[in-house]
Amino acid sequence: MxxxxxxxxxxxxxxxxxxxxxxxxxxxxxxxxxxxxxxxxxxxxxxxxxxxxxxxxxxxxxxxxxxxxxxxxxxxxxxxxxxxxxxxxxxxxxxxxxxxxxxxxxxxxxxxxxPLAGLTAIRLLRTAGSIVGKRILITGASGGVGHYFVELAHASGAEVTAVSGSAERGERLTALGAAEVVHDVADATGRYDIVLESVGAESAPQALAKLRKRGQFIWFGQASREPATFSFFGFFAGPESATVRHFHYADSDEPDGVDLATLVRLVHTDRLHxxxxxxxxxxxxxxxxxxxxxxxxxxxxxxxxxx
Ligand SMILES: NC(=O)c1ccc[n+]([C@@H]2O[C@H](COP(=O)([O-])OP(=O)(O)OC[C@H]3O[C@@H](n4cnc5c(N)ncnc54)[C@H](OP(=O)(O)O)[C@@H]3O)[C@@H](O)[C@H]2O)c1
Structure with missing residues (x-):
C-alpha cells in the first residue's frame, strides 16, 4: 500500500x-x-x-x-x-x-x-477546571487547538481573549466567541484568571504578566521553538503565587475514543465548528x-x- x-x-x-x-x-x-x-x-x-x-x-x-x-x-x-x-x-x-x-x-x-487538536482543547478545558465567568487569555490561538478551545471555552461561559498574528487569522476566533482578539499579547487588556501559552520566546513571560494574583498559567507548547525565560521577581508585578502547570494532552484519564466521541457529538449537534x-x-x-x-x-x- x-x-x-x-x-x-x-x-x-x-x-x-x-x-x-x-x-x-x-x-x-x-x-x-x-x-x-x-x-x-x-x-x-x-x-x-x-x-x-x-x-x-x-x-x-x-x-x-x-x-x-x-x-x-x-x-x-x-x-x-x-x-x-x-x-x-x-x-x-x-x-x-x-x-x-x-x-x-x-x-x-x-x-x-x-483528533489531536480537539483532544488537546477539551483536555485543556478539563485542566482549567470550572471556567464559567473566568477571564482567559490564549496565545497562538489561530491554529488548530486555538479555534477549538475558543469556541468551547466561550460556550462554557468564559470571557476569552485570543492572540493571533493578524486580523485575518483572528476573524473566525471572533465569530466563534472570542470577546477580544489582539495581535500582540501586550495589547490584551486587564488581568486574567487563566493564561494558556503555546508560543514560547517572549510571548510566554508577556502572557504570564497578564495573569492575576494566584491565577493559573497552563503551558502547553512552544510553537516558535524558542524557550521562554521567566523571572522570579516578575511574579510580584501581578501573578504573585500563580500556579504554573505543564500540560501534555496524552496525560488523560479519559481514553481517546471517549473524548473523540464527545468531539464528534459536539460537531454533529452544531456546537463545534x-x-x-x-x-x-x-x-x-x-x-x-x-x-x-x-x-x-x-x-x-x-x-x-x-x-
Ligand atoms: N502540550 C500538548 O499536549 C500539545 C498538544 C497539541 C499541540 N501542542 C502545541 O500547541 C501549539 C498549538 O498547536 P496547534 O496544533 O494549534 O498548532 P498550529 O495550528 O500550528 O498553531 C500554532 C499557532 O501559533 C502561532 N504562532 C505565534 N508565534 C509563532 C511562531 N513564532 N512560530 C509559529 N507559530 C506561531 C501561529 O499563529 P499566528 O501566526 O496567527 O500567530 C499558529 O497559528 C503548538 O506549539 C503545538 O506543538 C501541544
Missing amino acids: KALLPTGDPEKLVHFQERPEPAPQPDEAVIAVEAFSVNRGEMFLLMRPKEGLLPGKDIAGRVVVAAADGSGPAVGTRVVAHPPKAGWAERATVRTSSIAELPDEVSFETAAAL PEIGRAEDWSLTSAILTDLRERRIRGKAVLRVGQ
Missing part, C-alpha cells in the same frame, strides 16, 4: 513509499484512510526524523478489518481515530479504544481535523507542512487520500 514517509529534506518533508499491509493486534482495527490532518508537532518531528518514524496521528475513514477481540466497530463503519503513528497511509491500524464512530452527516474531512483553513489531495502534504511551518494556515489543514 501507499504511505507518506519522511525524506529528511526540510524543503520536502514527506514522499510516497510502498509499505507492507498493516498487521493488527487483537485489539486493533484496520481503517481505510479517507482523510487525515497534520499537526505542528508532527511537522517538527519530520524536520529531523528519527530512524523508523512513521507519521500520522489524525485519521478518518472506514473499518476494513474489525478487531479480532470483538471490541470496537464492525467492518464498514465510518470512524475517526487517533493512532500513535503511521496514519498517513492508505490503511492504518488503531486500537479500538482510540476510535469513535461517525454519523453520516459528519464528513471524513471534518472528522480528520478533530472545525476551522479547516486548507483541504487538499495528499500528494500536496509536503507543501501543506511548509505552509503550516510558515504560519500560512488558519485552523487545521486536511489531506484527502486519493488513488
Whole structure:
C-alpha cells in the first residue's frame, strides 16, 4: 500500500513509499484512510526524523478489518481515530479504544481535523477546571487547538481573549466567541484568571504578566521553538503565587475514543465548528507542512487520500 514517509529534506518533508499491509493486534482495527490532518508537532518531528518514524496521528475513514477481540466497530463503519503513528497511509491500524464512530452527516474531512487538536482543547478545558465567568487569555490561538478551545471555552461561559498574528487569522476566533482578539499579547487588556501559552520566546513571560494574583498559567507548547525565560521577581508585578502547570494532552484519564466521541457529538449537534483553513489531495502534504511551518494556515489543514 501507499504511505507518506519522511525524506529528511526540510524543503520536502514527506514522499510516497510502498509499505507492507498493516498487521493488527487483537485489539486493533484496520481503517481505510479517507482523510487525515497534520499537526505542528508532527511537522517538527519530520524536520529531523528519527530512524523508523512513521507519521500520522489524525485519521478518518472506514473499518476494513474489525478487531479480532470483538471490541470496537464492525467492518464498514465510518470512524475517526487517533493512532500513535503511521496514519498517513492508505490503511492504518488503531486500537479500538482510540476510535469513535461517525454519523453520516459528519464528513471524513471534518472528522480528520478533530483528533489531536480537539483532544488537546477539551483536555485543556478539563485542566482549567470550572471556567464559567473566568477571564482567559490564549496565545497562538489561530491554529488548530486555538479555534477549538475558543469556541468551547466561550460556550462554557468564559470571557476569552485570543492572540493571533493578524486580523485575518483572528476573524473566525471572533465569530466563534472570542470577546477580544489582539495581535500582540501586550495589547490584551486587564488581568486574567487563566493564561494558556503555546508560543514560547517572549510571548510566554508577556502572557504570564497578564495573569492575576494566584491565577493559573497552563503551558502547553512552544510553537516558535524558542524557550521562554521567566523571572522570579516578575511574579510580584501581578501573578504573585500563580500556579504554573505543564500540560501534555496524552496525560488523560479519559481514553481517546471517549473524548473523540464527545468531539464528534459536539460537531454533529452544531456546537463545534472545525476551522479547516486548507483541504487538499495528499500528494500536496509536503507543501501543506511548509505552509503550516510558515504560519500560512488558519485552523487545521486536511489531506484527502486519493488513488
Ligand atoms: N502540550 C500538548 O499536549 C500539545 C498538544 C497539541 C499541540 N501542542 C502545541 O500547541 C501549539 C498549538 O498547536 P496547534 O496544533 O494549534 O498548532 P498550529 O495550528 O500550528 O498553531 C500554532 C499557532 O501559533 C502561532 N504562532 C505565534 N508565534 C509563532 C511562531 N513564532 N512560530 C509559529 N507559530 C506561531 C501561529 O499563529 P499566528 O501566526 O496567527 O500567530 C499558529 O497559528 C503548538 O506549539 C503545538 O506543538 C501541544
